[in-house]
Amino acid sequence: MSFDWGRARSVFVAGLWDENPVSTQVLGICSALAVTTRLENALVMTLAVVFCCVAVNGVVSLLRHAMPRRVRLIAEVSVIATLVVVFDQVLKAWFPAMAAELGPYVGLIVTNCIVMGRAEAFALSHDAALSMVDGLANGLGYGLVLVAVAAIRELAGTGALLGHPLLPAHVWAPNQMAVLAPGAFFVMGFLAAFLRILNPKAREGGNS
């Protein structure tokens, strides 16, 4: 069976932009708020979520014809948890500094609504290749918002980006609120509103 590039492109654009998992579908908010205190944390988290979304969607899609309906959620969680732990172990073994930076948040990808949501909404009803494209798009869409929020919060909260000071003290007094939880909600909310203004086609609940 040949790969439908046109369909793949529309699935990719939907996951990345039109149906962005964070700003449009409002999924994965917990980790999106928690790891965006620093831009480097957001970048590594993006990598982790992209891997998990792609791998989980691929595996769930491959198992979809053999999976009994009554145990599908248990099966999906099992697959997600296994792949997340595999990623965490490999990260700790080969990139210990990066693993230390993220701390507990790699493990918390198991509870990320995006991973389970896309497995349930897309991978169960599409072939593996297209499901992996959907996973890639949603992972990158999550990362897009994460990086934007993290850049704003780190810059406003510390005057620096990726640890490099950008705003001198006489120009900008670091805003502690931006680094704490309430600031995360404010930034996320305004960003989501801004993205919806930019993209009128953005719609919730749309399954590609």
Add this chain to the structure above:
Amino acid sequence: MRREGPASSLRFTIVLGTVCALVLTGVGRWTAPRREAHRRASELRGVLAVLDLAPPEQAGSEELLRRFESAVRPLPAPGGTAYARRDGAPLVALRFEGAGLWGPMRGYLSVDRRQRRIHRFVVLSHEETPGIGGKVAEDEFAARLAGRPLGEAGRVFVLVAPGTASAAGEVDGIAGATMSCRKLQAMVSRVLEVHRALWDDRRSREGGRR
């Protein structure tokens, strides 16, 4: 998706669970040597760092071990968690470990026996919230602890609101990380009290005169 009875659901669940368990076991065993090597290397780095013997950042595990064995000697302490320099410098490295706010935390601190002060402090691993409680592991917080005098009761420092530390024994806390700081304070106070005989020269001399 298949619509079948409980037996097929149970069969599928057992097979999937077994496969997942095998994958996790395999990956765990495959990565265990490297993870253990990293853990051991971080311990060596921690000891060398607090004893002012820190090697270059890119030093490999062999160089770390060579430097550790040539420059550091273990001190008699429960669990072998205290070290000193072989050249006689008055620094004692102590390992602290305990429960942070969200998970275990461990690290090393060194005490200057002559001046009765904390010399250096490093957190090797923790599970605090990155960017908030995780700031206890950063150089900025470690710098706040360096040079703190040690009181008679072994109390290391008093946490105060950020920006208000004035007395020698006061340390600026971290906004949003009060609990993490207090957990760390308790761990450090405990290890100093347990190993007091190793760093409290004054008490050792008074004990000798009695």
